[in-house]
Amino acid sequence: MIDLRSDTVTRPDDAMGEAARTAEVGDDVYGEDPTVNELERRAAEAVGMDAALYVPTGTMGNQIAARTHTDRGDELLCERTSHIYNWEVGGLAQLSGLQVRSVDGGARGVIDPETIHGELVERSDHRPGTELLALENTHNQKGGVAITAEEIDAAAAAAADHDIPTHVDGARLFNASVALDTPAPRLLENVDSVMFCLSKGLGAPVGSMLAGEEGFIARARRNRKLFGGGMRQAGVIAAPGIEALGNVERLAEDHENARALAAGLDAIDGLSSQSPDTNIVLVETRGPAERFVERIAGEGVRASAFGEHTVRLCTHWDIDDEDVEGAIESVERAMD
Secondary structure (H helix, E strand, C coil): CEECCCCCCCCCCHHHHHHHHHCCCCCHHHCCCHHHHHHHHHHHHHHCCCEEEEECCHHHHHHHHHHHHCCCCCEEEEECCCHHHHCCCCHHHHHHCCEEEEECCHHHCCCCHHHHHHHCCCCCCCCCCEEEEEEECCECCCCCECCCHHHHHHHHHHHHCCCCCEEEECCCHHHHHHHHCCCHHHHCCCCCEEEEECCCCCCCCCCEEEEECHHHHHHHHHHHHHCCCCCCCCHHHHHHHHHHHHHCCCHHHHHHHHHHHHHHHHCCCCEEECCCCCCEEEEEECCCHHHHHHHHHCCCEECEECCCCEEEEECCCCCCHHHHHHHHHHHHHHHC
């Protein structure tokens, strides 16, 4: 089976398993796990932030960020198809009591400065104030679009004009960094916090990082405990995360495989696919996406329905060029 449902399906390699087995551990809630501490130090350095916090999932990282930046009843501004709004079980409302103002980011999922200036709400006796801007890079729903540093700068500057912080859902941030040939710290130079995943393209079995300035992370650590994310001898899962930070450059292979996959699928009658920025391939189908997913599963390829006529396929480090060729051939058989 060629599993292209997500880059979360990867399995840790032998180096990660050995790192987990030999990890030095302690109670992380007390700040005494040396492996977690080292992971947090390296993660902060990797994204150019003062400090970082290890969390079990990207969703938890985003939700902790929202809770830490805001007060109950505040408003969050985000792109209409963003993950933090659509795919995190309404956590912004349930966990932080936030009202969401969602806006159209166009084909690339980027909120332009004019929209930000026009949509932000000043706090008054009658209205909640907009207190946080949330961006996403890469943008999942738009097909792994890599948002440039200049685009992020412009959005963050517009928010800063109103004294509003910016958080980046960077679940696949390093995919953007590699695709744009731009260091991650440059992409985040003018934002206040970022979450990035270790368990997607970087291949770790579990975990994400939330990074920002030291005071923010200190407050976020308390909210991690509140959300049930306080961990004990977490070095056994943090150690593979340290290994994962060394896998950034190989993301270029996933991008190359994604482009080859998109080109091959686009050549099949009844399918349409644009060349992707990163490792997410969106395919438009004539018939129902769910039916297409069922048909190709029968030929040994797993994918995810992403809309009525849209299917998502993700390349990752368990997929090589032979798998890409095999997937294309399998889809051709399914379409006959």
